[in-house]
Amino acid sequence: MSAWLNGIQSATSGAGLHDQQFNGLFLLFLGITGFFYLIVIVALIAAIILRRRRTGSEPLARAALFGWVGAVVVGLAVLSAASFLVDRRVDAATMGRPPLKIELVANQWWWDVRYHGASPSDEVHTANELHLPVGVPALVTLKSNDVIHSFWVPPLAGKQDLVPGRTNDILLLPRRTGLFRGQCAEFCGTQHARMALDVTVESLPDFRRWQRAQRAPAFAPRTALAQGGYAYVTQRECANCHNITGTPASGRFGPDLTHLASRRSIGAGTYPMTRGHLYAWVADPQGAKPGNNMPYIGFEAQDLHAVVAYLQSLK
Amino acid sequence: MIASLVSLSACDREERESRGRPLAEAAAGGPLVSTLRAGEPPHPRPDPRAAEYENNAYAVSQGQKLFQAMNCSGCHAHGGGGMGPALMDDQWRYGGNMEQIVATLDQGRPNGMLSWRGRLTAQQMWQLAAYVRSLSAQQRQDVLPGRADEPSNTEPQTLRSREEMHSSSPAGVQGTAQ
Numbered sequence: 409m410s411a412w413l414n415g416i417q418s419a420t421s422g423a424g425l426h427d428q429q430f431n432g433l434f435l436l437f438l439g440i441t442g443f444f445y446l447i448v449i450v451a452l453i454a455a456i457i458l459r460r461r462r463t464g465s466e467p468l469a470r471a472a473l474f475g476w477v478g479a480v481v482v483g484l485a486v487l488s489a490a491s492f493l494v495d496r497r498v499d500a501a502t503m504g505r506p507p508l509k510i511e512l513v514a515n516q517w518w519w520d521v522r523y524h525g526a527s528p529s530d531e532v533h534t535a536n537e538l539h540l541p542v543g544v545p546a547l548v549t550l551k552s553n554d555v556i557h558s559f560w561v562p563p564l565a566g567k568q569d570l571v572p573g574r575t576n577d578i579l580l581l582p583r584r585t586g587l588f589r590g591q592c593a594e595f596c597g598t599q600h601a602r603m604a605l606d607v608t609v610e611s612l613p614d615f616r617r618w619q620r621a622q623r624a625p626a627f628a629p630r631t632a633l634a635q636g637g638y639a640y641v642t643q644r645e646c647a648n649c650h651n652i653t654g655t656p657a658s659g660r661f662g663p664d665l666t667h668l669a670s671r672r673s674i675g676a677g678t679y680p681m682t683r684g685h686l687y688a689w690v691a692d693p694q695g696a697k698p699g700n701n702m703p704y705i706g707f708e709a710q711d712l713h714a715v716v717a718y719l720q721s722l723k
Numbered sequence: 724m725i726a727s728l729v730s731l732s733a734c735d736r737e738e739r740e741s742r743g744r745p746l747a748e749a750a751a752g753g754p755l756v757s758t759l760r761a762g763e764p765p766h767p768r769p770d771p772r773a774a775e776y777e778n779n780a781y782a783v784s785q786g787q788k789l790f791q792a793m794n795c796s797g798c799h800a801h802g803g804g805g806m807g808p809a810l811m812d813d814q815w816r817y818g819g820n821m822e823q824i825v826a827t828l829d830q831g832r833p834n835g836m837l838s839w840r841g842r843l844t845a846q847q848m849w850q851l852a853a854y855v856r857s858l859s860a861q862q863r864q865d866v867l868p869g870r871a872d873e874p875s876n877t878e879p880q881t882l883r884s885r886e887e888m889h890s891s892s893p894a895g896v897q898g899t900a901q
Contacts, residue, residue: 647842703846704742705844706844
């Protein structure tokens with residue numbers, strides 16, 4: 409979709425351990441099965457020609473049969489061994505290191521993200537973005553609130569479905585830093601295409617810094633305009649669905665807004681996080697992402713200015 | 724060909740008004756305790772929006788979602804009633820047509836029903852009203868949700884028989900409620 413959200417979703421970039429290992433395995437499978445495919449085609453052509461000339465000999469056919477069976481046995485043995493080795497290697501790379509525990513809940517059409525810690529006060533609650541430290545395994549628990557979604561960050565690992573009423577999980581091990589775009593990979597309704605997940609892989613100190621910032625309650629509004637926005641957001645429609653930690657707004661049905669302005673996108677990758685796009689989103693969410701569950705409020709102009717000023721202060 | 728044309732006509736039951744119309748109730752200044760006055764007609768003025776949301780499968784399912792999200796079940800259970808009156812029976816204290824239910828949501832009612840003015844948009848109140856009417860099967864059969872989003876001890880609405888509305892006048896059911 410939009411270039412501003414990390415452009416290409418390449419499944420062959422090998423930015424994650426799983427992606428890299430399985431990519432190698434895929435190429436090996438492709439090579440060996442391709443080789444056998446060629447043999448079959450060559451044998452087919454040879455058979456047609458030999459049949460026409462009626463010059464087939466019994467010993468040649470016997471040799472071909474033994475050769476074929478031998479090649480199949482060797483090919484399958486190589487593929488089995490390679491699968492086994494890749495499985496062991498992935499296991500060895502992730503074993504013995506406590507993984508980062510993340511809970512990802514899919515909703516129509518956004519991602520609810522929770523980082524679990526040693527105690528409840530270590531928890532980080534955010535939405536539509538995933539921050540991962542490089543080289544640390546992350547165990548992502550996958551749940552869904554409504555329909556079947558699918559978690560897919562192509563450069564890191566394969567797909568895993570999020571099924572309502574069930575818990576799935578997927579292990580990630582990012583190997584290099586960067587920004588990656590994840591995408592819901594199971595059709596889940598009208599806005600399936602605009603259900604992106606912004607993934608940031610960063611160094612461990614950067615990740616710790618981000619985590620500390622996210623644990624803090626929301627900043628108090630400073631300007632008079634932002635204070636007006638604070639009053640509107642916490643007392644009117646917004647607070648029914650959105651949570652802003654440290655304020656009376658504690659709804660749980662929409663994305664957490666505590667550090668909204670620190671994210672890179674609005675509406676699960678619908679817009680980049682800019683002042684103009686915040687206006688567009690808040691004034692008319694149904695124009696930005698038709699059919700999503702955020703209703704059209706019909707703000708008065710002064711309320712709109714105030715709400716946007718407040719949301720922008722939620723760094 | 725004919726079958727596909729016939730099935731196309733069924734799309735009407737899900738026609739969507741994505742934004743809803745601007746609020747009428749936002750105009751009133753200050754909190755309104757109650758507009759109920761003795762001797763006044765029980766019907767709020769008919770609203771053309773009622774027809775858009777009535778018998779609309781999308782509105783009913785969005786209403787169902789809101790009914791859970793706004794914790795209506797806390798008092799009304801899944802329509803069976805508890806602290807608040809049952810919604811799946813044939814009795815309506817404050818009237819059971821779309822406009823009356825929206826007025827109840829908007830203004831709140833004595834003994835615990837809070838006012839949702841300024842907390843839900845008009846569109847959401849109409850969607851809730853459509854769902855509340857579906858609880859006693861007042862909606863067309865083919866727009867009713869076949870299953871609840873949460874575990875429920877009541878039968879699916881599609882199996883429910885329509886409760887005739889006893890009286891559209893609140894006075895008619897005042898004494899018999901609960």
